[in-house]
Amino acid sequence: MSDLTQLGIAAIRDGVANGEFKAVEVAEAFNANVAAASSALNAFIVETPELAVQAAQAVDADRAAGKALGSMAGVPIGMKDLFCTNGTQTTAASQMLEGFTPTYESTVSANLWAAGAGMLGKLNLDQFAMGSSNETSYFGNVISPWKLDDGKDRAPGGSSGGSSAAISARLCPAATGTDTGGSIRQPAAFTGITGIKPTYGRCSRWGVVAFASSLDQAGPMAHDVRDCAIMLGAMAGYDPKDSTSLNLSVPNWEAALNSDLRGKKVGVPREYRMDGTDADILESWDRGIEWLKDAGAEIVEISLPHTKYALPAYYIIAPAEASSNLARYDGVRYGLRDLPDGAGLQDMYAATRAAGFGPEVKRRIMIGTYVLSAGFYDAYYTQAQKVRTLIARDFAEAFTQCDVILAPTTPTAAFPLGENSEDPLAMYLNDVFAVPASLAGLPAMSVPCGLNKDGLPLGLQIIGNQLDEQGVLNAGLAIEERAGFVAQPKKWW
Amino acid sequence: MSIDQATVKKIASLSRIAINDGEADAMVGELNGILKWVDQLGEVDVNGVEPMTAVIPNELRLRDDIIGEDPLTAGGRRDDILANAPAAEEGFFGVPKVIE
Secondary structure: OOOHHHOOHHHHHHHHHOOOOOHHHHHHHHHHHHHHHHHHHOOEEEEOHHHHHHHHHHHHHHHHOOOOOOOOOOOEEEEEOOEOEOOEOOOOOOOOOOOOOOOOOOHHHHHHHHOOOEEEEEEOOOHHHOOOOOOOOOOOOOOOOOOOOOOOOEOOOOOOHHHHHHHHOOOOOEEEEEEOOOOOHHHHHHHOOEEEEOOOOOOOOOOEOOOOOOOOEEEEEEOOHHHHHHHHHHHOOOOOOOOOOOOOOOOOOOOOOOOOOOOOEEEEEHHHOOOOOOHHHHHHHHHHHHHHHHOOOEEEEEOOOOHHHHHHHHHHHHHHHHHHHHHHOOOOOOOOOOOOOOOOHHHHHHHHHHHHOOHHHHHHHHHHHHHHOOOOHHHHHHHHHHHHHHHHHHHHHHOOOOOEEEEEOOOOOOOEOOOOOOOHHHHHHHHOOOHHHHHOOOOEEEEEEEEOOOOOEEEEEEEEOOOOHHHHHHHHHHHHHHHOOOOOOOOOO | OOOOHHHHHHHHHHOOOOOOHHHHHHHHHHHHHHHHHHHHHHHOOOOOOOOOOOOOOOOOOOOOOOOOOOOOOOOOOHHHHHOOOOOEEOOEEOOOOOOO
């Protein structure tokens, strides 16, 4: 039999449904790949091969009994360790939550299990999803499977870097990601895979460890656009337990996939042509424009005048929300407790939080506390919230002239680990193209478009109007069909 | 607006994060660098612009005040809630002495 770990969601689902192979065989093939790569790539914090097999056995039994199978039936996936999973440790890659075993299941993961998926394990990430390179995890860096002849370890992107590395290295056919300021799209671009952040409110945030509540949104990461459409359909849906969940039905995105873009207008934002962007990235963008023209779309130049202010606004809003959300980690109800001799309650809080949070998390909590503090609230936080309104207005105006927007996903290809870790600002600039759509709550996806001259993957980003995941997926499919991206990292692990 | 070591210590205290002098010193430069960079937001004319509070138009829902309907909120989950507590005693969260 051919290598089952080369298959994506649609091929596994169809193969299991048609009886070409058993779901258990799929789970075991991926379990073997996970086990073989676990020390080299460090993509998993916890491996759960038995859960993958159990879910697969249930699917095989259902098929034998002639029962209807779910949209993800027989597909074993990786679960970003930001999603609470009942009975399996959930850490958000922090020491603070090491050993925390939820007694409940996040809505998104519950939806996926209900659709027939199984869990291969919990994937590594940047601590509390704060980072763009996976260098802030308490459990150590994830190493990208992509290596060049220089032999340097490269960043798999962040925060969903465990997810991107695992998919790219064929340890799982798909994985969950979360995107606060680009954390699905940037790692997808770095590792040559596909990922979509849906409209804010499409996927429930219930049971997802919170970073910045007005921005956090879960989404699928997979090999191709169709697989993303299938998995997003399984993840999304109204959840009465999340007050920001949109009470809308979930369209059948897979069934409506169509790469014929005749009659569609694609906006190209002139402000995204920034100084310092790699020549390779700009060339890939130009190729993307040609591909979408070839698919029948009309290209229109658009303006998003507040683009340059998106990143600084994000680095006020996200830390402000994080400082509030992370106040819950105080050593009382769950997680780490550091109780120095003779300490009182306040000392315990301070000691616990000093020990349990890594440097990047502390830095962001402190920035957030500062910008929310008396005397600075209006100058920083309110100002940033007003700029956010302007950024959202820019997009609303642009979508009167076009259907979707095409832009690069990242300003560079994957950088070597350690290159930016001493300079928080240089690291933050990685998300310059991704953050604006996050601030506006818009659906956006990254599709691999080729390799740069060094041989590292690059991604193109499609941004859509509110609730227009279909438009994003369709434009993504048009790019995918023309890019013909089939490159895989050379196996060294 | 420039941040000094005393300000860093005050922010750390408000954040309930213990910090020593060396860590505070290191953070002075980092926070100043980041805040100097975000200061460019001051250039933006925001006259008459409302601050964004919700990114997607969505009405805030409140849950019906019915006890015992929802299996997740119906109560009777004390052991689940205490399962991950670093110190639980007699069905309560244990904390160090608050009042001498």
